Amino acid sequence: MSTTTANNTTAPTPPATARPTHPQRTLLGPGPSDVPPAVLAALARPTVGHLDPFFLQTMDELRTRLKQLFRTDNDMTLAVSGTGSAGMETLFVNLLEPGDKVLVGVNGVFGSRMADVAERCGGDVVTLEQPWGSVFTHGEILNAVDREKPALVALVHAETSTGAAQPVAGLGQAIRDRGALFILDCVTSLAGMPVEIDDWLVDAAYSGTQKCLSCPPGLAPITLSDRAVERIDRRKNKVQSWYLDLTMLRNYWGQDRVYHHTAPTNMLVALNEAARLALAEGLEPRWARHRDMHEIVRRGLTELGFAYLTAPEHTLPMLNAVTLPEGLDDATARRSLLDTHGIEVGAGLGPYKGKLWRIGLMGHSATQRNVTLLLAALRELLHAA
Amino acid sequence: MSTTTANNTTAPTPPATARPTHPQRTLLGPGPSDVPPAVLAALARPTVGHLDPFFLQTMDELRTRLKQLFRTDNDMTLAVSGTGSAGMETLFVNLLEPGDKVLVGVNGVFGSRMADVAERCGGDVVTLEQPWGSVFTHGEILNAVDREKPALVALVHAETSTGAAQPVAGLGQAIRDRGALFILDCVTSLAGMPVEIDDWLVDAAYSGTQKCLSCPPGLAPITLSDRAVERIDRRKNKVQSWYLDLTMLRNYWGQDRVYHHTAPTNMLVALNEAARLALAEGLEPRWARHRDMHEIVRRGLTELGFAYLTAPEHTLPMLNAVTLPEGLDDATARRSLLDTHGIEVGAGLGPYKGKLWRIGLMGHSATQRNVTLLLAALRELLHAA
Numbered sequence: 001m002s003t004t005t006a007n008n009t010t011a012p013t014p015p016a017t018a019r020p021t022h023p024q025r026t027l028l029g030p031g032p033s034d035v036p037p038a039v040l041a042a043l044a045r046p047t048v049g050h051l052d053p054f055f056l057q058t059m060d061e062l063r064t065r066l067k068q069l070f071r072t073d074n075d076m077t078l079a080v081s082g083t084g085s086a087g088m089e090t091l092f093v094n095l096l097e098p099g100d101k102v103l104v105g106v107n108g109v110f111g112s113r114m115a116d117v118a119e120r121c122g123g124d125v126v127t128l129e130q131p132w133g134s135v136f137t138h139g140e141i142l143n144a145v146d147r148e149k150p151a152l153v154a155l156v157h158a159e160t161s162t163g164a165a166q167p168v169a170g171l172g173q174a175i176r177d178r179g180a181l182f183i184l185d186c187v188t189s190l191a192g193m194p195v196e197i198d199d200w201l202v203d204a205a206y207s208g209t210q211k212c213l214s215c216p217p218g219l220a221p222i223t224l225s226d227r228a229v230e231r232i233d234r235r236k237n238k239v240q241s242w243y244l245d246l247t248m249l250r251n252y253w254g255q256d257r258v259y260h261h262t263a264p265t266n267m268l269v270a271l272n273e274a275a276r277l278a279l280a281e282g283l284e285p286r287w288a289r290h291r292d293m294h295e296i297v298r299r300g301l302t303e304l305g306f307a308y309l310t311a312p313e314h315t316l317p318m319l320n321a322v323t324l325p326e327g328l329d330d331a332t333a334r335r336s337l338l339d340t341h342g343i344e345v346g347a348g349l350g351p352y353k354g355k356l357w358r359i360g361l362m363g364h365s366a367t368q369r370n371v372t373l374l375l376a377a378l379r380e381l382l383h384a385a
Numbered sequence: 386m387s388t389t390t391a392n393n394t395t396a397p398t399p400p401a402t403a404r405p406t407h408p409q410r411t412l413l414g415p416g417p418s419d420v421p422p423a424v425l426a427a428l429a430r431p432t433v434g435h436l437d438p439f440f441l442q443t444m445d446e447l448r449t450r451l452k453q454l455f456r457t458d459n460d461m462t463l464a465v466s467g468t469g470s471a472g473m474e475t476l477f478v479n480l481l482e483p484g485d486k487v488l489v490g491v492n493g494v495f496g497s498r499m500a501d502v503a504e505r506c507g508g509d510v511v512t513l514e515q516p517w518g519s520v521f522t523h524g525e526i527l528n529a530v531d532r533e534k535p536a537l538v539a540l541v542h543a544e545t546s547t548g549a550a551q552p553v554a555g556l557g558q559a560i561r562d563r564g565a566l567f568i569l570d571c572v573t574s575l576a577g578m579p580v581e582i583d584d585w586l587v588d589a590a591y592s593g594t595q596k597c598l599s600c601p602p603g604l605a606p607i608t609l610s611d612r613a614v615e616r617i618d619r620r621k622n623k624v625q626s627w628y629l630d631l632t633m634l635r636n637y638w639g640q641d642r643v644y645h646h647t648a649p650t651n652m653l654v655a656l657n658e659a660a661r662l663a664l665a666e667g668l669e670p671r672w673a674r675h676r677d678m679h680e681i682v683r684r685g686l687t688e689l690g691f692a693y694l695t696a697p698e699h700t701l702p703m704l705n706a707v708t709l710p711e712g713l714d715d716a717t718a719r720r721s722l723l724d725t726h727g728i729e730v731g732a733g734l735g736p737y738k739g740k741l742w743r744i745g746l747m748g749h750s751a752t753q754r755n756v757t758l759l760l761a762a763l764r765e766l767l768h769a770a
Contacts (some may be wrong), residue, residue, distance in 0.1 A: 019446070022654070023439050024431040031647060035432045043651065044429035046409045047420045047601050049729045054408050061404070081603065082467045082628060085646040089628045117627045210647055216432050218466065218603055218649030240625055242502045243467060243474045259734070261470040262416060262595055264603030266428065267652065269407070344434045349644070 025338075026365070028374055029346035030160045030319060031188070032210035032217050033362035035274075039215055042273035043266055050263040058272050059253065059263075065275035069190060069213075069283070070205060070223045072197035078253040079271060080220040080244065081264050084187040084208030087220025089117050090244040091183055091204045094224075094232050095152060098122030103150040103180075105136050109161035109349050110185055114154050121240060126150065132162045132351065133309035133321070138171050145178050153180045157195070158188035160211075161349045163321030163358065164310045165193070172201025181228055187211060190221070191278045192290045192318040192362055203228040209267075212290065212318055214363030215274035218267045278363075290317040293366045297359070300375040304382060309356065318366065320359040321348075325382065330354045333381055341377045410723075411750070413759055414731035415545045415704060416573070417595035417602050418747035420659075424600055427658035428651055435648040443657050444638065444648075450660035454575060454598075454668070455590060455608045457582035463638040464656060465605040465629065466649050469572040469593030472605025474502050475629040476568055476589045479609075479617050480537060483507030488535040488565075490521050494546035494734050495570055499539050506625060511535065517736065518547045518694035518706070523556050530563050538565045542580070543573035545596075546734045548706030548743065549695045550578070557586025566613055572596060575606065576663045577675045577703040577747055588613040594652075597675065597703055599748030600659035603652045663748075675702040678751045682744070685760040689767060694741065703751065705744040706733075710767065715739045718766055726762045 027034045048055045067077045080090045092114070096102065102123040104115040107130040118125045128144045130136055136155070145153060153175050155166055168184065175182045181203040186195050192212030197205055203225040210217035224232075224246070232239075232246060239245040243261065251258035278286060294317040298308070305325025308315055324330060330347065331354070337343040348356030361370065412419045433440045452462045465475045477499070481487065487508040489500040492515040503510045513529045515521055521540070530538060538560050542551055553569065560567045566588040571580050577597030582590055588610040595602035609617075609631070617624075617631060624630040628646065636643035663671060679702040683693070690710025693700055709715060715732065716739070722728040733741030746755065 019442060020439060022430045023433065023437075025433055025437065027432065027434060029434055032432045032434060032650065035651075040429040040431070044425040045407045046425070047412065047417045047595075048408065048410055049412060049414055049417060050602070051732075052408075052410065052729060053723070054405060057404060082471065083646050083649060086467065086628045089626065113627070120623055120625050120627055208647065210432075216649065216651035217435070217647045218652055238505055240505050241474065242498070242505055243471045261468050262593065262602045264468060264601065264652075265417065266420075266425075266601035267603055267649075338438070344437060347436075 023342060026343045026370060026373065028359055028361065028365055028370060029344045030358045030360050031362060033214050033360060033365040035214050035216055036277060036364045038277060039270050039274045043216065043270035045269055048265055050265055051257060055265055056257060058269055062268060062272040062275060065272065065279055066221045068279055069275060070195060070197045072223050074223045074225055076224040076229050076250060078222060078249065079268060080222055081261065082220055083217050084206065084220050086244065087206030087222050088114060088185065090222055091206055092117045092121050093239050093241045093244050094246045095181065095204060095228060096121040096123045097235060097237055099124055101126065101148060101150040102152045102154060103128060103144055103148050105155045107134055107162065107164060108132050108159035110156045110159055114185065133164055135164050135166045135314045141171065142174050145175060145180060150180050152183055154183040156185040158316050160188045160319055162309055163316050163319045165314050165316045168200050176201055181231060188319055191286060193287050197223055209271055209274065212363040213274045213278060215271050218264065219271050290366050293361045293371055297361060297371045304378055318360060318362045321356055322359065323356055328382065336381060337377055343374060343377060408727060411728045411755060411758065413745055413750055413755060414729045415743040415745050416747060418599050418745060418750040420599050420601055421662060421749045423662060424655050424659045428601065428655035430654055433650055435650055436642060436644065440650055441642060443654055447653060447657040447660060450657065450664055451606045453664055454660060455580060455582045457608050459608045459610055461609040461614050461635060463607060463634065464653060465607055466646065467605055468602050469591065469605050471629065472591030472607050473499060473570065475607055476591055477502045477506050478624050478626045478629050479631045480566065480589060480613060481506040481508045482620060482622055484509055486511065486533060486535040487537045487539060488513060488529055488533050490540045492519055492547065492549060493517050493541065493544035495541045495544055499570065518549055520549050520551045520699045526556065527559050530560060530565060535565050537568055539568040541570040543701050545573045545704055547694055548701050548704045550699050550701045553585050561586055566616060573704055576671060578672050582608055594656055597748045598659045598663060600656045603649060604656050675751050678746045678756055682746060682756045689763055703745060703747045706741055707744065708741055713767065721766060722762055728759060728762060
C-alpha cells in the first residue's frame with residue numbers, strides 16, 4: 001500500500017506485481033502480423049476432435065486452399081503441427097539421409113538455420129554464401145551445383161533477417177536437369193508476393209502462418225512434389241523424427257485418416273479461415289497490396305533517414321530491413337513505439353543487432369492506415385530525439 | 386439449381402457440397418476434451434509478438450503455473466511448440482545420444498511410440514512388455530533395470546490406449562539408486578489425477594494440453610530435473626532436432642529471451658488461462674472430481690454391459706477403456722452418438738480397433754451433466770439396438 005494515502009476512501013493502489021490487461025498491438029515486425037477478427041473468431045470456435053467428420057472436411061478444404069496459395073497441384077500439401085521452423089525441419093528430416101549432399105544458400109539467419117538443420121540430419125552440407133542483404137545469381141547457384149553435385153539445393157525465398165528477395169523464377173529446370181531436388185523457404189513470402197511452386201519447379205517448400213497469411217503462429221504449411229515424395233519412398237532409413245515423419249503424416253492427411261498425433265484442431269480451423277480470406281481477396285490483388293504499401297513506406301522511411309540493407313530490385317515487399325537514422329537509439333525507440341502507440345517493429349538479428357529494424361507490413365497489417373500511423377509515430381520520435 | 390423449383394421466388398437449394406456450420410460437440414473421447422469459454426476467449430485475444438514484454442510476462446506466469454501443475458521446482462519447465470507427442474520426442478532427442486540404452490515399458494500404444502521415438506534417436510532400446518490393460522509391478526521394472534543397466538527408464542503414467550494407470554509412487558528412488566534417469570509420460574494424467582514430479586523423483590515428464598487441462602491441442606508442457614539438465618549439458622553431439630533442442634529453447638524461456646522460433650503466442654496465452662483455471666479449482670479437488678465422475682460412470686457403464694479392460698485398482702479416472710455390450714456395433718453406435726447428441730467417444734486402437742471404446746471424462750468434460758447425458762444416450766442406443 002502507498003504510504004501517502006491520506007484516508008481509507010482512496011482507491012487501493014494496485015499491487016506492484018499486477019499484470020496489465022492483454023494489449024492490442026499493431027504488429028509491424030517480422031511476424032506475427034495482426035490477425036483479422038474473423039480468424040480469431042475461427043480460432044475460438046468450440047474445439048472439435050481430430051477425427052470428427054466435420055474436422056476431416058475442414059482438413060480437406062484447407063488442403064485445397066493451401067494448394068491454391070502455393071500454386072501447386074501437389075497431393076502432398078498439408079500443415080505441419082509446429083511453427084515455420086518445424087516446417088523447415090520436416091522437409092530436411094524426410095528428404096535427407098545420412099551422407100546426402102545438400103547445397104544451402106546462406107545470406108542471413110534462415111539460410112544458416114537450414115544448414116544447421118540439414119547437418120543435424122546427417123547431411124553433408126555445403127554452403128554458398130553471400131553477405132547479408134545480397135542475393136544469389138542463378139549463375140552462382142548453378143556453378144555450385146555443377147561443382148558439388150548435391151542431392152538437394154535449398155534456398156530462402158524471402159530472407160526475413162535481411163529483407164532480401166531471392167530471384168527464383170527460371171532456376172528450377174536447371175536444378176532439375178542437374179538431378180537435384182529444389183527446396184524453397186517461403187515462410188515470409190507466401191500470400192504476400194508471387195510464389196509459384198509448380199511453375200518454378202520447386203520440389204518442396206514450407207511456410208508459416210503468422211506472416212502474410214495473418215493467422216497466429218503455430219502451424220507450417222508445406223508442399224512436396226511427386227519427385228520429392230518418391231525420394232521419401234526410396235528411403236533406406238526411418239525418418240529420424242517421429243513427430244515430423246511424412247510417411248505417417250500422409251496417412252492422416254490422406255483418405256485413410258490413420259491416427260498419428262492429435263492435430264491442433266483449433267489452429268487448423270483458424271488457418272482454414274485465414275486461407276479463405278487470402279484467396280477471397282485474390283492472390284494477385286494481395287501481392288499488389290503488399291507492393292503498394294511497400295512503395296509508400298519506402299518513400300516515407302527514406303525521407304526520415306532510414307536506409308535499406310538491400311538493393312531496391314531485391315527488396316521484399318512485406319519486410320523492410322532498414323538501418324536507423326542518426327539520433328534514434330534502437331531499444332529506446334522500439335520501446336517508445338510500443339508504449340506510446342502499441343506498435344511493434346522487429347529488432348535486427350546477428351551482426352545487425354541494435355543497428356537495424358525489421359518493419360513488416362504483412363497480410364492484415366499491410367494497410368494504408370498502418371503505414372500512415374507508423375510514419376507519423378516515427379516523425380514524432382525523431383523530432384523528440 | 387434444383388429442377389423441381391416451380392418459380393424464381395423459391396429459396397435456392399444449397400449446393401450438395403455446402404459445408405455444415407461448425408458444430409458444438411460434447412467431447413468424451415481420449416482428447417481433446419471440451420474447452421471452457423474462458424480458455425477459448427483467451428485463445429482469441431489479439432495476437433501479440435513472441436518478444437513482446439507483455440507476452441514474456443505471460444510466459445513467466447505460465448512457467449510458474451506449469452511447475453505447480455507438475456508439483457515441481459524444476460527450473461526447466463516450459464511448453465514445447467507442438468502436441469504431446471512433440472513433448473515425448475523433445476525428451477528423447479535431448480536426453481539420448483546414439484548407443485545409450487533405454488528401458489521402455491510397453492503395455493499400449495504410447496509405450497510403443499516411446500520405443501519407436503527412442504530408436505529413431507539412435508537409442509539402444511529394450512522393451513519391458515505387458516499385455517494391453519495390465520501395468521508393471523515395481524519388481525518387474527527394477528529387475529529389468531538391474532539386468533539391462535539402462536541410462537533411461539521410460540514409463541507411461543496414464544496409457545490412453547488401454548485406460549491403465551501405472552503405479553509410480555516409490556519407484557523413483559530405486560531407479561535413481563541404479564544410476565538411471567526416470568522419464569514419465571503424463572499426457573493424460575496431468576491435472577486429472579495425482580502427478581508428483583518432485584516427490585516421485587521423476588527426472589523428466591511431458592504432457593499435452595487437450596486432456597485434463599482442457600486447452601485445445603497444440604502444446605506440450607514438459608519438465609526436467611537438474612539431473613536431466615546436467616545430462617543434456619554433458620552431451621557430446623548436437624541434439625538431432627533443431628526445433629526441439631532444449632539447449633536453445635531454454636535461452637528463450639529463460640531470462641536471456643534469445644529468439645529461437647516464433648512461439649505460438651495465442652496458444653500459450655490460452656494455456657496460461659487453462660492452467661490458471663485448473664489451479665483456481667485446486668489440484669486435489671480437481672483430482673477428486675475426476676475420481677467421483679469416474680465412479681458414477683463406471684457403475685452406469687457396467688450396468689449397461691460395458692466391461693473394463695483394466696483391473697479396478699489400475700483403472701484411470703479420466704479414461705474408461707471398455708468393451709462393448711452385445712448388440713452395439715462400434716462404428717454405427719459412435720456415429721449415432723455424434724449425429725444425434727453431438728457426443729464424441731473414442732474408438733479402440735491397434736488390437737482393440739472395433740472392439741473397445743475410450744470414454745474420456747477429462748478436465749472441463751468431467752461433469753455430472755455429461756455423465757448423465759452419456760449414460761442416457763447409451764441407454765437409448767441399446768434399447769433401439
